[in-house]
Amino acid sequence: xxxxxxxxxxxxxxxxxxxxxxxxxxxxxxxxxxxxxxxxxxxxxxxxxxxxxxxxxxxxxxxxxxxxxxxxxxxxxxxxxxxxxxxxxxxxxxxxxxxxxxxxxxxxxxxxxxxxxxxxxxxxxxxxxxxxxxxxxxxxxxxxxxxxxxxxxxxxxxxxxxxxxxxxxxxxxxxxxxxxxxxxxxxxxxxxxxxxxxxxxxxxxxxxxxxxxxxxxxxxxxxxxxxxxxxxxxxxxxxxxxxxxxxxxxxxxxxxxxxxxxxxxxxxxxxxxxxxxxxxxxxxxxxxxxxxxxxxxxxxxxxxxxxxxxxxxxxxxxxxxxxxxxxxxxxxxxxxxxxxxxxxxxxxxxxxxxxxxxxxxxxxxxxxxxxxxxxxxxxxxxxxxxxxxxxxxxxxxxxxxxxxxxxxxxxxxxxxxxxxxxxxxxxxxxxxxxxxx
Amino acid sequence: xxxxxxxxxxxxxxxxxxxxxxxxxxxxxxxxxxxxxxxxxxxxxxxxxxxxxxxxxxxxxxxxxxxxxxxxxxxxxxxxxxxxxxxxxxxxxxxxxxxxxxxxxxxxxxxxxxxxxxxxxxxxxxxxxxxxxxxxxxxxxxxxxxxxxxxxxxxxxxxxxxxxxxxxxxxxxxxxxxxxxxxxxxxxxxxxxxxxxxxxxxxxxxxxxxxxxxxxxxxxxxxxxxxxxxxxxxxxxxxxxxxxxxxxxxxxxxxxxxxxxxxxxxxxxxxxxxxxxxxxxxxxxxxxxxxxxxxxxxxxxxxxxxxxxxxxxxxxxxxxxxxxxxxxxxxxxxxxxxxxxxxxxxxxxxxxxxxxxxxxxxxxxxxxxxxxxxxxxxxxxxxxxxxxxxxxxxxxxxxxxxxxxxxxxxxxxxxxxxxxxxxxx
Numbered sequence: 106x107x108x109x110x111x112x113x114x115x116x117x118x119x120x121x122x123x124x125x126x127x128x129x130x131x132x133x134x135x136x137x138x139x140x141x142x143x144x145x146x147x148x149x150x151x152x153x154x155x156x157x158x159x160x161x162x163x164x165x166x167x168x169x170x171x172x173x174x175x176x177x178x179x180x181x182x183x184x185x186x187x188x189x190x191x192x193x194x195x196x197x198x199x200x201x202x203x204x205x206x207x208x209x210x211x212x213x214x215x216x217x218x219x220x221x222x223x224x225x226x227x228x229x230x231x232x233x234x235x236x237x238x239x240x241x242x243x244x245x246x247x248x249x250x251x252x253x254x255x256x257x258x259x260x261x262x263x264x265x266x267x268x269x270x271x272x273x274x275x276x277x278x279x280x281x282x283x284x285x286x287x288x289x290x291x292x293x294x295x296x297x298x299x300x301x302x303x304x305x306x307x308x309x310x311x312x313x314x315x316x317x318x319x320x321x322x323x324x325x326x327x328x329x330x331x332x333x334x335x336x337x338x339x340x341x342x343x344x345x346x347x348x349x350x351x352x353x354x355x356x357x358x359x360x361x362x363x364x365x366x367x368x369x370x371x372x373x374x375x376x377x378x379x380x381x382x383x384x385x386x387x388x389x390x391x392x393x394x395x396x397x398x399x400x401x402x403x404x405x406x407x408x409x410x411x412x413x414x415x416x417x418x419x420x421x422x423x424x425x426x427x428x429x430x431x432x433x434x435x436x437x438x439x440x441x442x443x444x445x446x447x448x449x450x451x452x453x454x455x456x457x458x459x460x461x462x463x464x465x466x467x468x469x470x471x472x473x474x475x476x477x478x479x480x481x482x483x484x485x486x487x488x489x490x491x492x493x494x495x496x497x498x499x500x501x502x503x504x505x506x507x508x509x510x511x512x513x514x515x516x517x518x519x520x521x522x523x524x525x526x527x528x529x530x531x532x533x534x535x536x537x538x539x540x541x542x
Numbered sequence: 543x544x545x546x547x548x549x550x551x552x553x554x555x556x557x558x559x560x561x562x563x564x565x566x567x568x569x570x571x572x573x574x575x576x577x578x579x580x581x582x583x584x585x586x587x588x589x590x591x592x593x594x595x596x597x598x599x600x601x602x603x604x605x606x607x608x609x610x611x612x613x614x615x616x617x618x619x620x621x622x623x624x625x626x627x628x629x630x631x632x633x634x635x636x637x638x639x640x641x642x643x644x645x646x647x648x649x650x651x652x653x654x655x656x657x658x659x660x661x662x663x664x665x666x667x668x669x670x671x672x673x674x675x676x677x678x679x680x681x682x683x684x685x686x687x688x689x690x691x692x693x694x695x696x697x698x699x700x701x702x703x704x705x706x707x708x709x710x711x712x713x714x715x716x717x718x719x720x721x722x723x724x725x726x727x728x729x730x731x732x733x734x735x736x737x738x739x740x741x742x743x744x745x746x747x748x749x750x751x752x753x754x755x756x757x758x759x760x761x762x763x764x765x766x767x768x769x770x771x772x773x774x775x776x777x778x779x780x781x782x783x784x785x786x787x788x789x790x791x792x793x794x795x796x797x798x799x800x801x802x803x804x805x806x807x808x809x810x811x812x813x814x815x816x817x818x819x820x821x822x823x824x825x826x827x828x829x830x831x832x833x834x835x836x837x838x839x840x841x842x843x844x845x846x847x848x849x850x851x852x853x854x855x856x857x858x859x860x861x862x863x864x865x866x867x868x869x870x871x872x873x874x875x876x877x878x879x880x881x882x883x884x885x886x887x888x889x890x891x892x893x894x895x896x897x898x899x900x901x902x903x904x905x906x907x908x909x910x911x912x913x914x915x916x917x918x919x920x921x922x923x924x925x926x927x928x929x930x931x932x933x934x935x936x937x938x939x940x941x942x943x944x945x946x947x948x949x950x951x952x953x954x955x956x957x958x959x960x961x962x963x964x965x966x967x
Contacts, residue, residue: 141664148663155669292560367571371578381948382941383905389923390941393933397592398585478681485911492683508691516680516688523679 172197175204179503202504203514209498210514213334213489219263219326223337226260229253230344238466238529254348261333261341263325265318271310275302330408334489336518339480342408346415347423347473353416354423355462359453361424362431372424379421385482387414392486411483415476422472430465431457464537470530474523491515589934602939604930605630611925613916615832626926633921634943640838640917641904647843648903649896652850659855670851677848683909685845690837690913697722700824717817719825725836726818729829732757733812757811764807771799834915838907846903850896857892858884890962897955901948908944918943 129135142152172190174197177183183199190197203210212220233253236246255269279302287294318324333341360372379387391414392407434457442452484493495511498504559569593600605627612622617635620628659670677685698710700721712719719726736756775792783789818828861884869879910917911924919940927936 141662144662148661151658151661151663151666155663155665159665159669365567365571365574367575371574377949378941378945381945383908383919383944385908385911385919386923386937386941386944390937393927394937397589397934400588401591401595474679478679481681481683482909484683492681492687508695512684512688512691516684519681519684520676520679524675527675527679 168196169198173200174198175200177201178205180505180507198510198513199507200510200514202498202507202510206498206504207514209335210491210494210511211336213337213494214332215328215334215337216326216332219328222260222263222325222328226257227340229256229260233257257344259325262328262330264327265314265322265324267314267317267324268310271314272306275306275310278302278305330406333408335491335494338408338483338488338490339477342412342415342480342483343473343477345412346419347469347476349412349416350418350420350423351469353420355427355458357420357424358427358431361428376421376424379418380425384415384418384479385485387418388482388486390414407486407488411486411488415480419472419476422475423469426465426468426472427461429468430461430463433464434461467530467534467537470526470533474526474530477526478519478523491518593934598931598934600934602935604926604932604935607930609926610929613921615835615916626922626930629926630918630922630939633916633918636915637904637907637910637917637919640835640842640907640910640915641900643839644842644846644903644907645900647839648846648850648899651843651847653854655847655851656854656858659851660858674848674851677845678852682841682845682906683912685841686837686909686912689841690833693724693833693837694722699723700820703820703825712818717815719818719820719828721825722833723824724830724832726825726828726830728815728817729827731814731816733814735811736760760811761804761807764803765800768800768803772796775799832915834910834913837913838910838915842903842906846899846906849899849902853892853895853899854888857888860891861887893958893962894955897951897958901951904947904951905944 126132130139143149172187172192174183174186177186177199178201180199180202183201184194187194187197208217208220212223215223230253232246233250233256236242236244236250252273255273258269259266279298282297282301283294286297357372357376360368361376363369363372388411391410395410395413396403438456438460439452442456447455481490481492484490484496489497492515495515498511499507559565606625608623609626609629610622611629613620613629613632613636615636616632617639618632620632655670655673658666659674661667661670697720700719700723702709703711703719703721710721717728775795779790779792816827818825818830820826865883865887866879869883874882907917908919911919914920922943923936923940927933930936
């Protein structure tokens with residue numbers, strides 16, 4: 106190669122060498138494996154150990170999934186199919202139970218001709234909550250958000266359309282009172298906005314709704330609470346409790362941050378007492394004791410009692426999340442609002458809470474995940490959540506003796522819900538971090 | 543001569559109670575107080591009326607009445623003739639037992655999983671991610687029921703251990719038996735028990751053993767004294783290190799202080815390991831860990847462990863990279879960097895949420911109801927309430943117990959926070 110010139114210097118190369126491929130150990134999969142899996146002795150041991158664990162699990166339960174039977178009307182039928190294939194009843198899963206009973210696991214005892222109503226209610230919920238969760242949605246949609254609870258109530262429980270309308274009208278009365286009375290006197294305005302709707306709800310809403318119902322009975326078929334079950338029940342309890350507990354939780358958080366000792370210590374007491382006692386004790390309180398605390402003769406259904414208890418429970422947790430948001434806000438924001446001469450409520454409404462709540466949304470979503478998982482506890486006081494329904498399915502003659510398939514289905518459903526919500530809250534946290542820089 | 547007089551003090555007007563910020567806070571608090579007292583009064587009044595209507599009174603005398611039910615797992619002496627109060631105490635101890643066991647194993651699992659999830663090893667970190675996400679996103683109740691079903695459905699029956707060619711055999715050199723009725727593990731017994739040798743297992747090949755509170759107390763006191771003495775040795779070597787720069791080697795001294803007194807006491811008491819063996823239809827001797835305890839303990843540890851793993855991971859990630867780089871630049875070795883620079887800073891982030899996970903675990907142990915573990919909710923909050931019809935008193939005591947426990951744990955947390963908080967300005 107260096108014979109092109111006579112005076113060539115022996116150690117200078119004049120022509121380029123062709124590119125050689127990198128060594129095998131430095132490219133592609135082998136390099137990746139060397140760096141990621143076998144970089145040291147410890148790493149190699151760990152890799153082999155975890156591959157062994159994965160192999161062990163897959164080899165134990167893989168065939169069971171692989172041989173599963175989906176077309177069977179009962180456990181005996183399923184076992185016959187397995188036996189016909191020459192397998193024992195432990196060699197294959199009977200997911201036929203899911204195909205047979207998935208409607209029951211999801212809707213409980215909700216009348217089957219109305220299954221569209223809970224589904225539609227869930228869709229309405231998603232539409233309603235979207236402007237809160239994603240700030241790319243148009244702000245006008247917040248009006249829809251305010252209507253969502255009433256539409257959802259109507260879809261889930263049904264009954265005449267007038268009662269939820271009257272309850273919604275109460276808020277309208279409050280708003281009008283605020284508008285009309287505030288110019289006369291600020292205090293009168295706030296008092297009117299609280300007292301007039303209360304009067305409306307207590308004395309007018311019921312009779313008017315009754316009159317309207319007898320006059321024009323528009324509405325859906327009424328579905329009693331005891332028909333609710335399965336994932337519908339879990340979602341209804343979870344969603345209703347989280348929506349109701351938000352305002353209460355915000356008030357408690359503000360109370361805990363307050364300068365007024367009586368308000369502060371009562372908020373602290375409430376939060377600590379609720380958080381210090383397990384949910385299951387509160388649920389037993391709801392089913393055994395709530396009637397003691399209410400006027401004699403009061404009796405309302407168990408689901409409502411549970412929702413009240415779960416709401417109070419999650420309000421305490423939300424209060425702590427919101428308190429974190431309030432504390433994370435720089436003091437300058439509070440002082441800035443004060444220096445502009447804003448009143449306490451003005452500064453909270455316009456300056457502090459919008460920022461604090463934005464920081465707290467990931468925490469609120471996490472609270473909701475925990476709450477949603479905790480709704481399985483209602484099985485102990487006799488409501489039919491998915492786990493309770495699994496018992497009901499097992500009690501039927503067709504599926505007596507089936508365990509794992511039901512638990513796996515329930516677990517997978519919960520996993521899908523909770524995992525996606527967890528991803529959402531993670532996405533939000535990253536977004537907030539970016540925006541804060 | 544001009545006289546200076548104070549400007550006339552403005553007379554106090556009632557409207558100041560609303561418009562003057564100096565007085566308004568008092569007004570608001572008074573109104574709030576009155577409303578609150580009215581609300582509580584309303585609830586109490588309702589309760590009194592309801593109780594009167596049912597012909598019940600409010601007293602805690604039922605705690606002294608004989609309970610009349612058995613508890614299958616008891617850490618202290620108990621039989622059905624003893625009082626409801628004693629039954630509640632047995633339940634409380636069972637709750638504490640599963641809570642403490644759960645906290646320990648959850649911490650071990652969580653720390654290992656959290657560290658491994660940060661590993662550069664792709665397979666290991668993926669595996670840990672699957673574990674963490676899988677357990678975090680499925681209700682604890684489901685895990686408890688699942689583990690309980692695995693234990694009681696898939697494990698061999700005690701009779702499978704019988705015969706010349708048994709279908710199942712004991713593991714760990716014939717000392718642990720895993721059956722569908724629970725797990726039997728070896729226990730410590732004393733041939734020279736302080737509490738006398740009346741409880742004797744008279745099977746050939748098994749030494750006559752007993753164990754009483756006095757034996758355990760003696761061993762506990764011995765270990766405590768050893769640990770205090772080790773503390774002295776360590777502080778002395780720290781003193782020497784600060785004075786001379788050289789830390790004396792004392793590990794053999796520490797080991798000796800720990801082991802020798804324990805061995806002497808053990809010899810004195812005639813301490814032996816009693817392994818379980820099959821007798822009749824079931825295993826006997828050894829310690830019986832019931833399925834309910836195992837399911838609850840395992841599920842609580844794995845579930846809480848997955849949360850702790852995330853906390854540990856976040857804590858380690860929270861220490862900025864510059865810290866370890868600076869330590870390396872100072873010439874510190876990796877393990878000293880970890881011990882002296884990274885861990886102390888990570889612990890500040892890790893410990894508060896860790897303790898709140900302990901709190902959660904303790905409260906979640908009330909899910910014992912799913913598998914029939916006899917915790918305080920099952921004794922005081924379950925059978926006692928059903929037998930005596932004292933829902934109000936029983937639930938109050940139950941709630942009070944959990945509340946006191948939570949407040950204790952969170953006061954530990956606050957103490958730690960105050961000690962390790964960064965002191966700025």
